[in-house]
Amino acid sequence: xxxxxxxxxxxxxxxxxxxxxxxxxxxxxxxxxxxxxxxxxxxxxxxxxxxxxxxxxxxxxxxxxxxxxxxxxxxxxxxxxxxxxxxxxxxxxxxxxxxxxxxxxxxxxxxxxxxxxxxxxxxxxxxxxxxxxxxxxxxxxxxxxxxxxxxxxxxxxxxxxxxxxxxxxxxxxxxxxxxxxxxxxxxxxxxxxxxxxxxxxxxxxxxxxxxxx
Numbered sequence: 001x002x003x004x005x006x007x008x009x010x011x012x013x014x015x016x017x018x019x020x021x022x023x024x025x026x027x028x029x030x031x032x033x034x035x036x037x038x039x040x041x042x043x044x045x046x047x048x049x050x051x052x053x054x055x056x057x058x059x060x061x062x063x064x065x066x067x068x069x070x071x072x073x074x075x076x077x078x079x080x081x082x083x084x085x086x087x088x089x090x091x092x093x094x095x096x097x098x099x100x101x102x103x104x105x106x107x108x109x110x111x112x113x114x115x116x117x118x119x120x121x122x123x124x125x126x127x128x129x130x131x132x133x134x135x136x137x138x139x140x141x142x143x144x145x146x147x148x149x150x151x152x153x154x155x156x157x158x159x160x161x162x163x164x165x166x167x168x169x170x171x172x173x174x175x176x177x178x179x180x181x182x183x184x185x186x187x188x189x190x191x192x193x194x195x196x197x198x199x200x201x202x203x204x205x206x207x208x209x210x211x212x213x
Contacts, residue, residue, distance in 0.1 A: 031066070031110060032100050039072045046073070047080070064189045065110050065201045068103050075099055111194040112138045113187055113203045125210040128179040132163070132172055135187070135205070139194050140168040146191015147173070150184025150204050158183045168195070179212045 038061050045054035061069040079092045086092040117134035119126050143165055149157045161174040177183065184206045189199040 035066060035069065035072060035100075036096075038066060038069060039076060042069065042073045043076050043080075063199070065199045071103075072099060109194065109196055109198045111141065111192070111198055111200050113200060113205075114138050116205065119207065121205055122207065124208045126177070126207045128177045128181075128209040128212055130177060131174060133175055133185075133205075134170060134172050137169050137171075137192075137194075137200070141165065141171070142193045142195050142197070143168075144191055144193055145171060146188035148186040148188050150186050150206060152182065152184050156182055156184050159185060177209050179209055182206070182208045 038057070042054050042057050042061075045051075045057060058069050058073065075095060078095070079086050079089070086095075114136040115121070117136065118130060118132070145162060147159055147162070158175040158177055159173055160176050163172040163174060165171050175183075184204060187200060187203040187205065189202050192200045
């Protein structure tokens with residue numbers, strides 16, 4: 001049975017209402033929301049016969065810190081195949097809420113980028129003479145790393161050397177900057193893992209330098 005795209009949007013909106021009924025608005029954008037978006041894409045692809053793209057999407061989601069996506073996708077097949085038992089998405093939502101409750105421990109283990117010591121991410125007036133970045137995470141990390149280009153490409157990638165971890169929540173790198181230029185550094189999920197083995201989500205550090213002092 002093919003499920004139209006509008007139904008997948010209904011899955012997402014119903015999920016948001018059910019999961020966040022008692023949650024303040026400012027806390028609603030988190031990994032559970034993104035899981036619902038991602039699984040809607042997977043189910044849409046599968047129900048339209050594109051298993052290759054769906055498999056690729058699942059692998060990408062797992063690599064980016066969503067290891068439960070295959071299970072969440074399989075859960076939605078129950079809804080698709082048992083419409084007599086679940087005539088509406090509203091009637092199925094307790095199963096999704098239960099899934100997230102059982103997966104909460106995994107979600108909470110996901111490490112996050114916290115800050116850059118020298119300036120705020122997105123700053124437009126970074127000192128072009130700055131030579132080092134100090135990147136902080138919210139929990140102990142394994143000691144590995146992975147840095148990649150941002151959408152602007154290699155020319156806008158300032159990394160020159162990885163110095164390592166002065167402590168288990170901080171990594172420092174050497175950079176080379178020039179005035180009035182935009183830079184991007186992608187923290188990659190394939191390189192950064194917590195000590196428990198959980199990857200970060202791909203995270204883009206971006207900033208612009210000011211004029212030479």
